[in-house]
């Protein structure tokens with residue numbers, strides 16, 4: 001008798017449908033498998049965050065009479081061995097939707113009593129389809145359907161007790177350094193959610209894109225690992241709306257939910273079109289001639305393009321592993337359209353550094369920036385980095401923080417120091433002229449489209 005709770009992207013005790021189900025057949029053995037294939041590809045910073053969160057989850061479990069069993073190796077083999085060691089009769093895991101996670105589940109489920117529980121998303125990708133049975137490709141109709149179909153979310157508290165078989169061997173959890181900006185653990189994540197909903201969400205629709213303000217939730221790394229659950233985040237935001245004075249948050253919460261749905265949209269797209277992780281979603285651009293200049297790529301990577309806002313974004317990414325959304329948009333647009341460098345190069349660079357790096361969400365956003373995605377802006381919409389900088393960092397404080405060479409410059413000069421011949425010792429001149437880059441990109445994209453007409 002008993003259940004193995006195979007933890008993957010649900011590093012939390014509350015809002016956990018899988019744990020809730022497992023507790024119906026106790027004792028429950030919480031297991032996390034350090035899969036060498038995944039570890040090999042994950043950047044150190046993200047691994048540290050994972051390890052810190054495992055420690056925190058273990059503490060939370062210990063205070064409930066349980067403990068986390070960690071094993072290293074191939075998931076199916078480890079689960080098979082744990083079934084024998086515990087005499088459990090089922091393995092429960094939250095369904096995970098990345099191509100690799102699906103493969104792991106199929107493999108383990110082919111000979112083990114594995115049951116998948118959908119608790120990660122608002123709707124399962126197979127339940128959110130057009131009336132024709134085909135998946136949505138465009139965000140607007142996807143969102144409309146999603147809103148119509150989400151099940152009502154209830155609040156599931158963390159269990160008071162998790163009865164667990166003792167004396168099951170566990171490998172140690174690697175240490176992993178603490179991250180002051182993103183402290184580990186469910187407690188920290190839900191506290192952050194609460195502060196966001198109490199203090200920031202009211203203005204979210206106005207400030208989320210401001211790079212010089214802290215206007216967004218900063219919850220993406222926690223969503224990435226399921227340290228916070230999507231369903232409880234939505235539940236809590238809807239509760240806030242019902243509070244006295246809650247209506248003042250309506251526009252902010254509406255915008256925030258919209259962004260959470262974008263996340264889900266990208267996960268659905270990757271589920272239905274897994275080839276899009278490396279292939280253009282719109283094959284019309286397959287013939288696009290990327291320039292892929294190595295020295296341009298190098299300048300972009302290290303934040304020395306001569307465009308202050310791009311450089312601030314890249315230096316922040318390299319330093320803390322997280323950047324605001326508008327910084328991501330500007331840096332991505334600059335790489336693919338400004339420098340004509342293949343979006344796959346940028347996608348990999350980002351994913352290898354982001355704490356929240358997630359295949360589906362990252363690829364989806366990169367394809368969107370490149371104009372190759374299912375719901376991308378027209379190819380001739382090219383972000384002007386200087387204009388974007390003035391609009392979304394009007395004080396210049398974002399640039400000052402990350403590009404110290406420009407710290408003394410006034411806000412009228414800092415967005416384009418070369419335009420005013422400002423002195424900025426050690427800071428490079430722009431590696432490309434924006435007007436030239438725009439014309440070149442439009443010509444390249446148009447040529448790719450013309451190619452398929454031949």
Ligand SMILES: Cc1cc2nc3c(=O)[nH]c(=O)nc-3n(C[C@H](O)[C@H](O)[C@H](O)COP(=O)(O)OP(=O)(O)OC[C@H]3O[C@@H](n4cnc5c(N)ncnc54)[C@H](O)[C@@H]3O)c2cc1C
Pocket residue numbers: 208216217218219220221223224256259260261262263264266323324325326328329332350351354356357358359361362363365366369
């Ligand atoms: C080129 C590019 C690459 C990106 N790569 C990733 C990635 O690997 N992982 C990742 O989690 N996000 C990615 N994003 C989306 C977005 O930038 C981050 O989720 C967001 O900036 C995180 O900050 P936050 O938690 O304060 O978000 P908030 O503004 O508070 O939004 C709340 C949550 O909504 C989700 N969200 C917000 N915007 C988006 C979006 N455009 N697409 C999908 N989900 C969104 C995130 O889960 C986020 O935590 C990328 C965006 C771009 C333009």
